[in-house]
Amino acid sequence: MTTIPLFHVLILSSLLFAIGFVGVVARKNTLFMLMSLEIMLNAVGVAFIGAGSVWQQADGQVMFILILTLAAAEVAVGLALLIRMQKKYHSLDIDLLNQMKG
Amino acid sequence: MLLASLPFYPLVSFLVLIAFGKRLSWQLAAIIGVSSMALTVLVSAILLFELSTSQNQVLSVNLWHWFDLTNQMGTGEVNVSFYLDGLSAVMISVVSGVGFLIHLFAAIYMKADANFSRFMAYMNLFIVAMLILVLADNLVLLYLGWEGVGLCSFLLIGFWYQEKSNVLAARKAFIVTRIGDTSMAIGLLLMFNTFGELNIAAVTTLAQQANMVTGPNSVSSAEQANNIYWIALLLLGGAVGKSAQLPLQTWLPDAMAGPTPVSALIHAATMVTAGVYLIARMHGIFLLAPEVMNYVAWLGALTLLLAGVAALAQTDIKRVLAYSTMSQIGYMMLALGAGAWSAGVFHLMTHAFFKALLFLTAGAVIYALHHQQNLFKMGGLWKQLPFETSLFVVGLICLMALPGTSGFFSKEAIIAQLWSSNTAGPMLWWCAILGALLTSIYSCRLFFLAFLGTARCSENPQAEKNVLLRSALIILALLSLFGGLIPLDLTLVFSAAIQRPLVQLIEPTWLHSLAIITPFIGMLFSWFYFKNYRLSPLKGIEQHIEASEGKFVLFCRQGLGFDAFYNALLVKPYQWLAQVNQRDILDQIIMLNAWYVGLWHDSLILVQNGSLRWYLAAFGLAIILLLGVSFL
Numbered sequence: 001m002t003t004i005p006l007f008h009v010l011i012l013s014s015l016l017f018a019i020g021f022v023g024v025v026a027r028k029n030t031l032f033m034l035m036s037l038e039i040m041l042n043a044v045g046v047a048f049i050g051a052g053s054v055w056q057q058a059d060g061q062v063m064f065i066l067i068l069t070l071a072a073a074e075v076a077v078g079l080a081l082l083i084r085m086q087k088k089y090h091s092l093d094i095d096l097l098n099q100m101k102g
Numbered sequence: 103m104l105l106a107s108l109p110f111y112p113l114v115s116f117l118v119l120i121a122f123g124k125r126l127s128w129q130l131a132a133i134i135g136v137s138s139m140a141l142t143v144l145v146s147a148i149l150l151f152e153l154s155t156s157q158n159q160v161l162s163v164n165l166w167h168w169f170d171l172t173n174q175m176g177t178g179e180v181n182v183s184f185y186l187d188g189l190s191a192v193m194i195s196v197v198s199g200v201g202f203l204i205h206l207f208a209a210i211y212m213k214a215d216a217n218f219s220r221f222m223a224y225m226n227l228f229i230v231a232m233l234i235l236v237l238a239d240n241l242v243l244l245y246l247g248w249e250g251v252g253l254c255s256f257l258l259i260g261f262w263y264q265e266k267s268n269v270l271a272a273r274k275a276f277i278v279t280r281i282g283d284t285s286m287a288i289g290l291l292l293m294f295n296t297f298g299e300l301n302i303a304a305v306t307t308l309a310q311q312a313n314m315v316t317g318p319n320s321v322s323s324a325e326q327a328n329n330i331y332w333i334a335l336l337l338l339g340g341a342v343g344k345s346a347q348l349p350l351q352t353w354l355p356d357a358m359a360g361p362t363p364v365s366a367l368i369h370a371a372t373m374v375t376a377g378v379y380l381i382a383r384m385h386g387i388f389l390l391a392p393e394v395m396n397y398v399a400w401l402g403a404l405t406l407l408l409a410g411v412a413a414l415a416q417t418d419i420k421r422v423l424a425y426s427t428m429s430q431i432g433y434m435m436l437a438l439g440a441g442a443w444s445a446g447v448f449h450l451m452t453h454a455f456f457k458a459l460l461f462l463t464a465g466a467v468i469y470a471l472h473h474q475q476n477l478f479k480m481g482g483l484w485k486q487l488p489f490e491t492s493l494f495v496v497g498l499i500c501l502m503a504l505p506g507t508s509g510f511f512s513k514e515a516i517i518a519q520l521w522s523s524n525t526a527g528p529m530l531w532w533c534a535i536l537g538a539l540l541t542s543i544y545s546c547r548l549f550f551l552a553f554l555g556t557a558r559c560s561e562n563p564q565a566e567k568n569v570l571l572r573s574a575l576i577i578l579a580l581l582s583l584f585g586g587l588i589p590l591d592l593t594l595v596f597s598a599a600i601q602r603p604l605v606q607l608i609e610p611t612w613l614h615s616l617a618i619i620t621p622f623i624g625m626l627f628s629w630f631y632f633k634n635y636r637l638s639p640l641k642g643i644e645q646h647i648e649a650s651e652g653k654f655v656l657f658c659r660q661g662l663g664f665d666a667f668y669n670a671l672l673v674k675p676y677q678w679l680a681q682v683n684q685r686d687i688l689d690q691i692i693m694l695n696a697w698y699v700g701l702w703h704d705s706l707i708l709v710q711n712g713s714l715r716w717y718l719a720a721f722g723l724a725i726i727l728l729l730g731v732s733f734l
Contacts, residue, residue: 021722024715024718025715025718025719025722026715028715094713094714094715095713095715097712097714098711098712098713098714099712
């Protein structure tokens with residue numbers, strides 16, 4: 001089995017991160033923003049896994065599990081907030097939540 | 103030391119009255135205010151006795167070190183220390199004696215006022231400031247007292263501050279005297295710059311030394327001698343403001359807006375004579391600047407005549423007395439300018455007695471007539487108010503300087519020294535005689551209008567018959583009549599002032615007799631000229647008033663147009679400038695800062711739009727930027 005070069009892994013990870021970031025910024029729907037956030041987290045996870053496999057270290061996988069748990073917790077909170085928002089505003093448009101103007 | 107404690111009795115009373123005034127009853131407030139003054143009188147009397155038995159006729163006490171002043175001439179100490187010699191002894195006896203009687207009068211006169219304790223507190227504070235002024239041994243402390251009496255004058259003129267005109271009068275008095283005070287402050291700075299000292303005795307010595315060593319080859323002394331001229335002139339400016347002399351006299355008639363005891367105490371007996379005291383105190387400087395002494399004499403003479411003419415046209419009893427005060431201070435200035443120092447100070451003392459008497463009696467009359475001050479609405483009061491009338495007559499004959507009264511001794515002493523003085527001369531002598539004539543004419547006019555003729559007041563007069571009030575008036579009347587017999591020996595104080603006239607003018611023999619008969623000429627003249635006022639059937643006087651309301655009379659009544667002149671010259675342009683420059687130009691420059699900050703505020707507020715996605719985008723971009731920068 002040929003090892004994938006680290007550079008390629010990093011390109012994939014950066015692309016995923018950029019897609020996720022653009023999704024967070026450009027999407028109005030909060031649900032899609034949460035999903036884009038997940039993509040960004042996974043991009044970071046890919047980078048860790050890739051690096052761990054290239055250097056033959058377990059640390060990368062440990063980090064990924066950590067990120068996974070974090071993502072799960074975040075999604076739990078985020079989805080709860082979404083439900084509250086849907087109940088209150090009957091919409092998931094993030095731009096409705098702009099009362100805290102500086 | 104007794105001397106050190108002198109100003110503290112009224113000070114303690116002031117503090118008590120101002121702190122607990124609202125809770126004190128009339129009796130308690132009056133007792134505190136008046137008894138502190140009684141203590142002051144007592145202590146002054148003991149001090150006078152001590153002074154007469156002391157070796158060199160000087161008492162002094164150093165309370166504490168205040169601060170040091172340093173310049174290239176050296177270091178001058180400014181101490182809070184008091185100095186009592188013959189001159190300040192005259193002043194403290196006038197301030198405490200007349201002040202006590204006026205406090206006694208005021209305690210009863212102002213009984214019904216809601217703010218009685220505040221009134222007594224201000225009066226006490228005034229006495230404190232005045233005592234500091236006359237006892238100060240250096241000019242900084244003197245200046246403290248000087249400003250203190252100015253403040254009290256302001257507070258007391260505007261005592262009934264609910265009336266707008268009173269407030270305006272108070273403000274005017276404060277601002278106009280401030281002009282003089284500024285000149286005096288500059289004079290003090292120049293004096294310190296020249297001599298490196300502000301102690302009065304030290305400055306006098308230094309000035310005399312500087313004058314002696316002035317030679318053709320010493321540049322610095324020539325500069326000093328030149329400075330002495332300016333110092334004297336600037337001090338004269340201060341005296342002119344405080345004593346209501348010619349260019350700055352406009353505040354005094356308006357100051358009559360205050361309660362009558364205030365007019366008697368501040369604007370007749372004590373504060374307005376502070377200018378005279380200042381010049382007498384600094385006589386060592388003035389003697390070295392004979393030109394300035396000449397100006398002093400001329401200013402005094404002009405004020406004397408101007409105020410006399412203005413007094414002839416007044417309708418308000420208090421304003422007549424105000425102008426009369428102005429003209430009597432003109433006499434004092436004239437005396438000082440002519441080098442008749444002790445005569446000037448003597449006149450200061452006798453004037454304090456009889457003018458306080460006149461004001462207080464006028465106050466009693468005004469009180470009896472339910473606050474009627476218009477002379478044309480009085481008349482015939484001698485039947486209804488015989489006590490007040492007789493006291494007023496006493497005051498007036500002293501003012502006119504009829505032989506035997508105190509005014510006679512002091513005024514004749516001044517007039518006698520004018521003719522052959524170096525810095526005065528026959529011209530000024532004639533001015534003084536003319537002034538005496540005017541004095542007797544306006545005094546007669548005042549007396550005829552107020553006390554003779556038919557009664558023109560609408561209500562029946564109700565005189566205040568309080569024994570204390572009347573005894574205060576009687577003591578003042580006795581002082582006015584016999585105050586001329588008080589031996590006043592100031593030769594030690596003015597020992598530097600012994601003059602050697604260059605050319606001894608020969609005095610004509612008729613000088614003294616003319617000076618003595620002048621008041622009688624005036625009385626005789628007014629007896630016939632003001633016949634209408636004297637006899638006045640009710641209709642006659644009305645016609646006479648209408649006939650006398652000519653343009654010139656109105657002009658004189660307004661104080662010979664000085665108010666209008668200053669209004670046009672200073673007040674109007676200033677108001678115009680304030681109107682035009684309502685949005686202050688200098689302010690705008692400073693406001694640029696605020697505008698700049700505001701700009702940033704506005705632009706940063708746009709960033710804080712509350713939209714989460716904008717924040718995220720900015721966040722991401724900033725990270726990219728930071729990474730880019732760190733890589734590059």
